[in-house]
Amino acid sequence: MAAASWGASYAAVEATWAVTGTTVQWKEHSAYAPGVQLFLAALALLAAGACLAGTRTLAKAGRVAVATVLSVALAVFVVGTNGLPIYVVTMATLSGIESATGLAQVLLNTAGAVLLLLVALSYRRRLRGACPRCGWPHAGAADGPLAHPAASRAPGRTRAAVYLLMCGLLPWAGTKTIWTLGGDVLGVAGDDWQRASVAGASGPSKATASAGIDVTVLAATVGIFLLLGLLYVWGQVFPRWTLFLSGRRVPRLLPLIPAWLTGVPLAMYGVVLLVMAPLMAAGVLPGIKPDPPFTSSSGITWFAWFGGLAFGGLGIGLVVAARSYAARTRPICAGATATGSPK
Template identity: 30%
Template sequence: MTTTEVQHRPQTASVRFIEGAPLVTALAAGLYAIAAIFFLLTYGSLPLVPAEALSHELNGPLGAVLNYVLPSLAMLGSLLGFAIHYRLLPARGLAVGSTVFASVCGAVVLLAVVDSNILATLGYLPFLTVKSLTDPDFIQTALGLPWPIVGHQLVCIIGVTLWILTAAVAVRRSSGACVACGRRSSVAAARRWGTPVTIAAAMIPGVYAVTRFAWAAGIPLGIEQAFLQQMQKTGLVYAGLGLASMALLGVLLTLGLIQRWGSVFPRWIPFLGGRRVPVLLAVIPAGFVSLIAIPAGAEMIRVFTIRGAGGIPIDWANWATIGPTLLWIPWGVLLGAATLAYYLKHRGSCRRCGVNG
């Protein structure tokens, strides 16, 4: 395809967004820096997980450092984003710089800022909804949950995602590949490694779901009978049932990445039956969960270093209390790979360069 044909191909909103990602990232980083400075001047701290929290017992001094590291990274990132958008530096230098910067931001956010709060909120959502409807007093409790911390973590996750996309644009420009698709990965290869990776990704939340369903049924799978009775008295076993339901939903949705009903809506779904599933409808939620699973897994590993932390028995007799969560880091990696394979197989022809496969 000639350059003229590429330039005259109608550009979709998604292609325009990808090409404009560096500018969007620069503006978003600048707004975050301004908001972070406002929080520091007004409240003395960003909405971070408290240093004394169980999940951050190793991060005591880190919180104070993050209050200044995050806005500093945001200001630097804003400048770099503008440089990439307006091509103010050599393409190769921008590609290397953006890749390094995206890696640093990802490491800081996923390992030091984000914990299991987002994943836990998603998992407890059915329980919180039912409890709020059946117990009006519980609404006050729900409002007291760390929503500012969760919101800040979501913002940071979005920032990392924007930087991954921005780095991809810079690298594609440097290599001469299509900015919108960067066609280099083979669909045939994705079909080979995508299936086993997807099955492996589905197995991990499956293990978690089995243990929690067993507890709800009164079976002390992986825990002592005394601890099960304690959870039955406090009602935690029902919260675990909600978590198990969400984990099972995760298993089904993950397997959908390699099943026909993950590509075409089943016939029994009103109005949508028989229509193709939009690629981003599967890619965005799966990619999001793959990102938040990694820091949640890192938190569980930190918690595992404190035996009996928070009154939760952590020993071989109670391996199911935290054991399945220790697999969340590989779960995030596997789910990310499965999502990539799904995207490569279903993205179709590029709306910018016209290349298919």
């Protein structure tokens, strides 16, 4: 019902923006066309109808239609969450919001992606004969308390993969740290970088820069902290340094929601950069025109590649770690007895 309500509300907002000609930014100096907004409104209404239809017993054609609409809508609105991490960083550092309607659009897309994912997951479980709530095939009602498994760390292969992905942060973070400390790299002088980054920056950004710390590098360390929590036991049971929470179970969605919401957009953004940077270096795509403090197209291309490694590595790492965490912490309805593996 929540997903259907979101679909109707989303459609109303998008249609209103399209009719009134409201500018809704989707990237710097680019806005959604009214036709795209009307398409998104129609898709949201279709998704709302699919959510309602998915609760009923349908023939094969109906099940295929519901699954198709949910899949397409989920993919579209997941792509629409792409700017979420950037908005989070700018708001956390008090750097200001470039576009209020752009932020509203990203938040609406994010809410829709989350709700449609939950509906699609529940629908898939129901079709496979599993409990739509916990995903385990069992007899008995799908209500009442949930039984949680014992805390455990991620398998060795998962940890190794995540650590390898985290290494992608090193070239990007190292370059920005050198600039912040006044050094020169990629043809960019540290003093020029500091002047460009401090211009119009907020108090917190200036404060961290004066200490030789780039605010985006600091934000990446928060992502690393989240990654480690997803991999180890202290992400499932509050450790001793959390004082009054020590020993209590960590709510399952507390790390999963930020991991999914930041991991997926970062992964998409990073992959785009990793594809574009080599194509620009090879001349297949036109190089980016140097803009101060950059002095050459090659410098921007290298930095784009570093950014792809960093954002893609952190984003994919969060997705991999979150998937492992979700599997290791999946509960089962307490009044039921599992008869197989979760779906």
